[in-house]
Amino acid sequence: MELLSKISFNLQSGFDETVTALTKEAVEKRIPPDEIMNIGLIAGMNIVGEKFKNHEIFLPDVLLAARAMNCAMEVLKPLLIKDGIPIKGKVVIGSVKNDLHDIGKNLVAILLKGAGFEVIDLGNDVPAEKFIRVAAEENADVIGMSALLTTTMPVMKKVVDMAKDEGLYSEVKIMVGGAPVSKAFALEIGADAYSYDGANAVETVESFFRENS
Amino acid sequence: MRPVLRLLSNELIERIISEARDILCDLGVEIHNDGVLSMLSDHGAEVDCGKKHVFFTSDIIDKALEAAPDSVELYDVMGRKTHNLTDHNVYFTPGSAAINILDSISGEIRKPSTADYVEYAKLMSGLDNIASQSTAFIPADVPEKISDSYRLFLSLLYCDKPVVTGAFTIDAFNVMKDLQLAIRESRDALKKKPLTIFSCCPTAPLKWSDVTSQNLVDCAGHFIPVEYISMPLSGFMAPVTLVGSLVQHTAETLSGVVLSQLTQPGTPIIYGGSPAAFDVRFETTPMGAVETQMIDCAFNEIGKYLNLPTQAYIALSDAKKLDAQAGLETSMGATLAALSGINSISGPGMLDFESCQSLEKLVVDNEICGMTLRLIMGIEPKEDFPAIPIFEELLKEKHLLIASHTRKYLHDEHYFPGAVIDRANSSRWMEEGSLTIGDRAKMEIERLLGIWEPTELPDGVLAEMTVLMKKEAAKFGMDSLPHEDL
Numbered sequence: 066m067e068l069l070s071k072i073s074f075n076l077q078s079g080f081d082e083t084v085t086a087l088t089k090e091a092v093e094k095r096i097p098p099d100e101i102m103n104i105g106l107i108a109g110m111n112i113v114g115e116k117f118k119n120h121e122i123f124l125p126d127v128l129l130a131a132r133a134m135n136c137a138m139e140v141l142k143p144l145l146i147k148d149g150i151p152i153k154g155k156v157v158i159g160s161v162k163n164d165l166h167d168i169g170k171n172l173v174a175i176l177l178k179g180a181g182f183e184v185i186d187l188g189n190d191v192p193a194e195k196f197i198r199v200a201a202e203e204n205a206d207v208i209g210m211s212a213l214l215t216t217t218m219p220v221m222k223k224v225v226d227m228a229k230d231e232g233l234y235s236e237v238k239i240m241v242g243g244a245p246v247s248k249a250f251a252l253e254i255g256a257d258a259y260s261y262d263g264a265n266a267v268e269t270v271e272s273f274f275r276e277n278s
Numbered sequence: 279m280r281p282v283l284r285l286l287s288n289e290l291i292e293r294i295i296s297e298a299r300d301i302l303c304d305l306g307v308e309i310h311n312d313g314v315l316s317m318l319s320d321h322g323a324e325v326d327c328g329k330k331h332v333f334f335t336s337d338i339i340d341k342a343l344e345a346a347p348d349s350v351e352l353y354d355v356m357g358r359k360t361h362n363l364t365d366h367n368v369y370f371t372p373g374s375a376a377i378n379i380l381d382s383i384s385g386e387i388r389k390p391s392t393a394d395y396v397e398y399a400k401l402m403s404g405l406d407n408i409a410s411q412s413t414a415f416i417p418a419d420v421p422e423k424i425s426d427s428y429r430l431f432l433s434l435l436y437c438d439k440p441v442v443t444g445a446f447t448i449d450a451f452n453v454m455k456d457l458q459l460a461i462r463e464s465r466d467a468l469k470k471k472p473l474t475i476f477s478c479c480p481t482a483p484l485k486w487s488d489v490t491s492q493n494l495v496d497c498a499g500h501f502i503p504v505e506y507i508s509m510p511l512s513g514f515m516a517p518v519t520l521v522g523s524l525v526q527h528t529a530e531t532l533s534g535v536v537l538s539q540l541t542q543p544g545t546p547i548i549y550g551g552s553p554a555a556f557d558v559r560f561e562t563t564p565m566g567a568v569e570t571q572m573i574d575c576a577f578n579e580i581g582k583y584l585n586l587p588t589q590a591y592i593a594l595s596d597a598k599k600l601d602a603q604a605g606l607e608t609s610m611g612a613t614l615a616a617l618s619g620i621n622s623i624s625g626p627g628m629l630d631f632e633s634c635q636s637l638e639k640l641v642v643d644n645e646i647c648g649m650t651l652r653l654i655m656g657i658e659p660k661e662d663f664p665a666i667p668i669f670e671e672l673l674k675e676k677h678l679l680i681a682s683h684t685r686k687y688l689h690d691e692h693y694f695p696g697a698v699i700d701r702a703n704s705s706r707w708m709e710e711g712s713l714t715i716g717d718r719a720k721m722e723i724e725r726l727l728g729i730w731e732p733t734e735l736p737d738g739v740l741a742e743m744t745v746l747m748k749k750e751a752a753k754f755g756m757d758s759l760p761h762e763d764l
Contacts, residue, residue, distance in 0.1 A: 244703075
């Protein structure tokens with residue numbers, strides 16, 4: 066247990082090499098990989114998230130912790146798959162068709178990865194069809210879409226409508242965000258949620274899984 | 279480069295000083311204190327005891343300026359150095375001696391109580407950008423005769439920061455000095471580590487009362503720093519022009535310098551003031567007026583020319599509530615003052631022509647102070663040259679959020695204000711309750727009061743201070759002090 070606390074502590078400090086080494090040590094000591102993930106890594110990230118929310122630490126600190134988390138997950142992932150332990154959840158994410166802005170989307174992707182989710186980043190200028198196809202193929206839990214232009218926002222509605230047509234709507238949660246997007250718009254187009262920033266996006270995705278459990 | 283604002287040329291400064299000296303020598307100053315008159319006479323000044331009038335000489339003015347130290351240091355209650363008032367160093371202090379407080383619950387302007395004062399002193403402990411406390415308002419639940427010493431007592435009890443204060447009577451000085459001696463343990467230790475600044479105000483035009491001139495003498499006797507608060511009112515009790523008001527301010531302040539330095543050469547003094555434009559429409563003295571702020575910055579330049587530390591009442595507002603006027607006047611004053619390098623900038627928390635303190639405004643002003651303190655750090659290269667490596671990293675990584683350059687300089691280069699300044703996007707702001715700056719200020723006050731920690735002064739010192747204060751209160755019929763019931 067002391068080892069897992071060490072993992073959590075070093076992850077909070079963003080020491081990726083130490084976290085990776087400690088994770089390998091934990092594996093060698095036959096600590097179950099889901100315990101390493103939940104009690105070490107995710108517990109650490111939860112503290113990081115809380116501190117970020119309270120402005121005790123800032124975005125660079127969160128990203129460093131997220132990087133450490135990703136490094137450790139590279140060690141754990143094959144073992145988790147081997148043991149048949151589901152990873153936390155899968156999110157397909159991208160900036161919508163004709164929108165070449167991806168700074169916000171990238172931040173959300175990094176933070177979601179850091180929180181332990183598997184993220185499939187489709188990049189920018191992503192057509193509605195691609196969101197739907199990849200989500201279906203990958204059996205994703207969440208589709209996350211970003212737009213910075215009011216002119217590209219209608220693509221979000223198209224994705225929601227296609228999800229309904231393809232029978233994905235009840236299987237996949239749809240989350241939208243970006244400067245011109247609002248909670249009202251999300252409701253209007255039938256998306257499940259709107260997030261106002263990266264940390265809020267992580268909270269939103271976490272809440273989807275709480276609802277399901 | 280430290281940015282510096284200049285409003286006066288050296289030629290103009292020299293002319294203003296020269297005119298002020300002429301006024302002191304040819305027209306003289308009224309001083310209602312026989313001891314001071316006699317002391318000045320001993321130094322060769324021409325004194326008319328009947329008219330309480332003294333004509334200075336060039337010689338005593340020069341002598342005083344020569345003796346005056348070019349810096350003043352301050353130390354907190356625990357003896358840690360907090361201030362070095364010199365050059366262009368800048369420190370903020372709350373506006374002092376308000377007779378009212380803005381009630382944070384009812385929003386009304388009312389008389390303050392001891393409970394308000396204790397809350398204020400605790401709050402000041404947590405405001406990082408305001409380096410000293412002042413005896414910011416006058417508790418109305420104790421007799422007037424002890425209201426000056428009692429507020430100092432409470433300040434020393436509930437906050438470690440050094441105190442800008444002042445005595446309302448000649449007698450009050452004694453207990454106010456003794457409270458400091460109880461903390462420092464000896465006159466020499468207090469001289470070595472000053473804990474307070476006493477504000478001493480001449481009366482416009484060109485007059486010193488018995489009390490204020492005696493306060494100067496008493497402070498000098500104990501090497502307690504004083505700041506002269508000359509208050510010319512442009513167009514009313516001073517010439518309407520800014521230069522004319524500066525001549526008067528210079529004459530009144532120089533007269534203070536002479537009084538202090540002839541009493542005790544080398545005693546610490548601060549070239550301060552609270553001049554104001556006079557608004558002939560409302561018969562008021564707007565502290566937020568740009569002309570008031572210009573006179574402040576300009577007399578600071580004169581003080582610096584004379585190699586003296588400076589002070590001014592400038593970062594404050596005439597608004598009656600924590601509204602946009604409160605923010606704009608305070609910000610403009612604080613910014614100009616910081617750029618001018620006024621060493622002790624008085625004003626935060628103050629509203630309504632220096633008559634009303636507000637705890638909410640204090641926490642907001644703390645952020646204004648933080649931003650201006652960042653401003654005067656200026657712009658300096660920090661491993662920015664050659665520029666190509668960092669841009670190669672940016673192009674490769676697509677962002678620099680976790681670059682080592684970012685991590686190294688983020689907190690030095692950027693000032694991150696506290697929770698009272700709204701920097702959330704509108705959706706987050708709405709999600710978090712659409713709070714106004716007043717709402718956020720109230721929450722911040724609650725947070726800071728929650729983390730306040732009592733003084734680490736030894737019990738023996740606290741007991742001695744309490745005995746001193748109780749003895750003083752007993753003289754005016756008070757057997758117990760209100761803070762004991764809190």
